[in-house]
Amino acid sequence: MTVGLDAMTDTMLLKPEPSAESAVSDEALVELLRAGDSQAGQALVGRHSEPLLRYLQRLTGSAQQAEDLHQQTWLGVLEHLDKFRPQAHGSAFKAWLFRIATNKANDQWRARGREETARQGLRLVTEEVGPDASFRMDASEQENKLRRAIGQLSEQQRAVVLLRYYSNLKFVDIAETLGCPLNTALGRMHKAIQKLKSLME
Amino acid sequence: MTANFEKLENNEAILLMYVFDELSAEDRADVDRLLLTDRGMCAQLEELRASEQAVREALQAADREEPTPVPLAMAQRQADRLISQWSLRRLNESAEPPPTKRHHYLWLYPLGAAAAILIGGLVFWGFHDGGGVAYDPSNVAQNAAPDSQEFFPRPVLSDVQVAFLRSFDTGDELQDVEQQLQVIADRREDYSPVLSFDGLAR
Numbered sequence: 001m002t003v004g005l006d007a008m009t010d011t012m013l014l015k016p017e018p019s020a021e022s023a024v025s026d027e028a029l030v031e032l033l034r035a036g037d038s039q040a041g042q043a044l045v046g047r048h049s050e051p052l053l054r055y056l057q058r059l060t061g062s063a064q065q066a067e068d069l070h071q072q073t074w075l076g077v078l079e080h081l082d083k084f085r086p087q088a089h090g091s092a093f094k095a096w097l098f099r100i101a102t103n104k105a106n107d108q109w110r111a112r113g114r115e116e117t118a119r120q121g122l123r124l125v126t127e128e129v130g131p132d133a134s135f136r137m138d139a140s141e142q143e144n145k146l147r148r149a150i151g152q153l154s155e156q157q158r159a160v161v162l163l164r165y166y167s168n169l170k171f172v173d174i175a176e177t178l179g180c181p182l183n184t185a186l187g188r189m190h191k192a193i194q195k196l197k198s199l200m201e
Numbered sequence: 202m203t204a205n206f207e208k209l210e211n212n213e214a215i216l217l218m219y220v221f222d223e224l225s226a227e228d229r230a231d232v233d234r235l236l237l238t239d240r241g242m243c244a245q246l247e248e249l250r251a252s253e254q255a256v257r258e259a260l261q262a263a264d265r266e267e268p269t270p271v272p273l274a275m276a277q278r279q280a281d282r283l284i285s286q287w288s289l290r291r292l293n294e295s296a297e298p299p300p301t302k303r304h305h306y307l308w309l310y311p312l313g314a315a316a317a318i319l320i321g322g323l324v325f326w327g328f329h330d331g332g333g334v335a336y337d338p339s340n341v342a343q344n345a346a347p348d349s350q351e352f353f354p355r356p357v358l359s360d361v362q363v364a365f366l367r368s369f370d371t372g373d374e375l376q377d378v379e380q381q382l383q384v385i386a387d388r389r390e391d392y393s394p395v396l397s398f399d400g401l402a403r
Contacts, residue, residue, distance in 0.1 A: 033284070036292055041284035042277075049277050053269045058260070063270030070271075074280040078287045143263045165260055170223050172205065182205070186214040190249070197252040200259055 026093035027086040034081055045074065048097055055098065055166035059105050059158060061151055069108065073101040098167045099177040102159055109155065142200075149199035157192035160185050203228055216246050220253055 026047070032040035052073065056066035077084075077100060086092045150158060156178070163174045175185040206228040209215050218224050219232050236243050269276070 033288075036288055036295075038281075038285050038288040041288070042281045045277050045280040045284065049280065050269065050273055053271070053273070053276055054264060057267075057270045066270040067276065070276055071279055071283065074283055078283065140266055142259065143266055146259045146263050161256070164221070165257065171218065171221065172223075182208055183210045183214055186209070186217050190213045190217055193249070193252045193256055196256045196259070200255065 030081065030084060030086070030093055041078075044093070048094065051166045051168070052097065052101060055162050056101060056105065058150055058162050058166070059102075060108070061147060065108065069101060069104050072104045073097065076100040076104060094167060095169055095173045095177050098163055098169065102163070102177065106155075145200050146196075149196050152199060153192050153195060154188075156180075157188045157195070160188045161192040161196070164189060206231075212242055212245060213249075216242070216249050219246070220250055 024043070026044060029040040029044050033044070049070070053066060053070050056069045056073075057063065060066050060069065077097060080100070084093070084096055150162075153161065159178060160174055163169055163177065164171070167174075169177065171185055171189070172182060175182045178185060203225050206215075206218075206224065209218065215224075215232060219229065224232065236246065271279075
């Protein structure tokens with residue numbers, strides 16, 4: 001009945017970090033970066049770029065936006081580096097990094113929401129609806145189905161699911177990152193999983 | 202039971218934490234015991250596990266097929282460039298001398314005002330109390346030619362000044378001051394005969 005930790009890590013989306021890289025903690029690298037060691041920053045980028053890019057790609061559904069947000073996130077990290085306070089648990093930097101990314105995505109959504117309203121007004125006049133720019137013609141049916149299913153989740157549900165799968169943060173950290181109670185985060189996750197499964201069937 | 206477990210409000214939350222292996226060993230053992238007796242909860246767990254697996258596999262498959270939005274190496278180069286620029290700017294900022302801090306000695310303002318009032322008071326006091334004998338032309342016409350000393354008046358000490366000096370209990374010093382003032386008055390007389398009122402009266 002129980003699911004062992006080894007079995008879970010085998011099936012996790014992200015492979016566990018290599019031990020050589022993990023030897024220096026993220027927080028120690030942040031300290032080095034603060035002291036002016038740009039190589040420490042590059043090590044942090046190397047460690048977190050892929051999951052961050054994937055997370056942003058799924059969150060926004062757009063390659064262009066994901067790329068922009070990826071850069072904006074690292075810029076945000078550098079701007080607020082002096083404010084970063086490592087916490088007792090190990091995933092402090094990762095949680096902080098994904099929180100910045102989520103906030104940047106939210107900012108962009110808000111801005112895009114205003115643009116969308118204006119565009120819909122224009123659409124009523126022109127009646128021309130173009131294909132979604134992020135839609136890949138060569139993508140498999142399953143992939144497109146997944147993208148559509150993710151697109152049908154609410155922003156909050158999407159953020160919880162994607163944070164859990166791509167950042168590998170614990171639900172406690174995800175709740176903190178999103179600024180909501182643990183039960184709310186778990187409720188969103190539960191609904192999102194059920195919805196995704198039914199949409200992809 | 203740990204604090205986090207007690208916070209969980211329903212079976213869905215508990216089972217999610219169970220499936221994602223985020224419960225402590227103690228809480229996990231409690232859930233295992235519950236699952237042995239509660240068939241409904243057991244079915245719920247199986248359903249949740251199947252859904253979670255389906256979603257995870259779909260994401261994994263999509264990630265395998267779909268490349269990252271921008272080649273990973275390029276994304277890292279972009280971020281590395283940002284970091285290098287930031288480090289350089291930070292280094293330059295730390296190399297610049299810190300701006301000199303301007304001190305505002307606020308306490309100087311009331312002190313200056315007090316000093317100005319004191320000086321003003323002393324000047325006023327000097328003119329009104331220690332001004333000596335004022336020149337009165339009517340005296341010149343009516344009386345005999347006055348002694349020149351009266352028109353080049355000897356500086357005298359006013360009552361207030363005397364009282365001030367006496368307050369220090371320096372009787373000898375007071376005498377010395379009066380003698381010195383006398384000497385100064387005599388010298389004036391010697392060196393300014395043209396201005397002597399004797400000459401004018403004639």
